[in-house]
Amino acid sequence: MNILFFLKPKGEVAYIHDHCTLRQVLETMEYHRYSCIPMLNRDGKYVGTITEGDLLWFIKEQQNMDLKKAENIFITDFPRKTDYKAVTADADMEGLLKKAMNQNFVPVVDDMENFIGIITRKSILEYCYDQLSELKEKE
16 A cells, blocks of 8 residues: 555645744644644755644743744744654555554655655544455455
């Protein structure tokens, strides 16, 4: 099975750039209702993931945080607890499944490390469910 079958292309995925401010990240995540979001550099290369937890722990440590102050804090200043590991387009299904067990989505990059999209855990589960249903029908 080619994992690109599950790919949600970059053009359909919200992401942030590593030069965004805290406020921009908060507004993007709120608008799209994401609990985590891929982060790219200016060249379109995947550099990591920002989660709600990363944001909450950082904000908790700040004194007198407000939205005006959030405009001057850059996302590169954030310590990230975990980065979602990306796969290349030629990854196998087993590797994809292993990553999806611990990540809401799996970032996909090309051979040059350019971000090309994500594969959601939901799409993998739907595929597995359909496969199981087909097996049951054959019995």
